[in-house]
Amino acid sequence: MALLLPLVVIGGYFCPRLGFTVLALITFFLVLASKRGRFYCGWFCPMGAFHERVLSHISLKRSILPVFKSSWFRWLLFILMMGLMCFSLFVAWGDAKALGDAFRRMWIISTGLAIGLGVYFRPRVWCSICPMGSLQGVSSRNTYLLSVSDDCIGCKICQQVCPIETYPGAYKEQGHVPSIDCLRCSNCIMNCPKKALAFLKNLPSNAEGHLEK
Ligand code: SF4
Numbered sequence: 001m002a003l004l005l006p007l008v009v010i011g012g013y014f015c016p017r018l019g020f021t022v023l024a025l026i027t028f029f030l031v032l033a034s035k036r037g038r039f040y041c042g043w044f045c046p047m048g049a050f051h052e053r054v055l056s057h058i059s060l061k062r063s064i065l066p067v068f069k070s071s072w073f074r075w076l077l078f079i080l081m082m083g084l085m086c087f088s089l090f091v092a093w094g095d096a097k098a099l100g101d102a103f104r105r106m107w108i109i110s111t112g113l114a115i116g117l118g119v120y121f122r123p124r125v126w127c128s129i130c131p132m133g134s135l136q137g138v139s140s141r142n143t144y145l146l147s148v149s150d151d152c153i154g155c156k157i158c159q160q161v162c163p164i165e166t167y168p169g170a171y172k173e174q175g176h177v178p179s180i181d182c183l184r185c186s187n188c189i190m191n192c193p194k195k196a197l198a199f200l201k202n203l204p205s206n207a208e209g210h211l212e213k
């Protein structure tokens with residue numbers, strides 16, 4: 001998937017219609033989010049794969065700033081980026097090449113921001129504020145959530161292996177990590193020494209979900 005990013009960003013210069021790949025990916029992750037939350041972020045996102053495969057070699061891997069975890073910052077970025085995208089699409093409306101180029105331009109802007117942040121902070125820091133990730137998070141509030149059982153001893157190993165530094169142990173009382181803060185990558189599940197983490201399937205409001213076997 002990591003190769004898709006340079007293919008669209010660079011190849012789109014010669015063939016602007018390649019920008020529609022972004023639209024196809026948006027459609028794909030919205031459908032997937034209804035069943036698996038932000039699973040796309042953890043397993044399919046070309047930007048995420050690029051950051052893990054390439055950026056991780058040059059990243060200084062500093063801790064993510066607390067502001068990146070705050071709702072107001074996340075949603076401010078969402079409004080700015082969505083506003084810019086809607087404006088670009090409005091200007092390009094009626095011209096397929098210009099529309100493809102508008103999608104590609106948005107990918108270039110987010111990739112530029114993500115690389116800049118990922119070099120200084122953790123490689124996938126962008127994933128904690130990505131507007132597309134936020135969109136998946138709010139459209140899957142009760143879907144495939146990461147549950148935290150009473151077996152958790154608060155060792156914080158889960159936070160150390162999480163690409164966006166989410167700390168599942170902090171949600172022991174609540175029972176599960178909020179959808180928006182989890183990429184469903186499974187790193188923490190595989191590393192938890194107490195086997196206190198698992199994904200819940202389709203958690204209905206005010207009711208317990210069923211542990212995925
Ligand atoms: S790794 Fe497991 S036991 Fe340790 S804090 Fe995280 S959930 Fe709790």
Ligand code: SF4
Pocket residue numbers: 146158161162163164165166167168177181182183184185186187188189
């Ligand atoms: S909380 Fe666990 S499953 Fe979610 S992104 Fe972090 S490491 Fe991956």
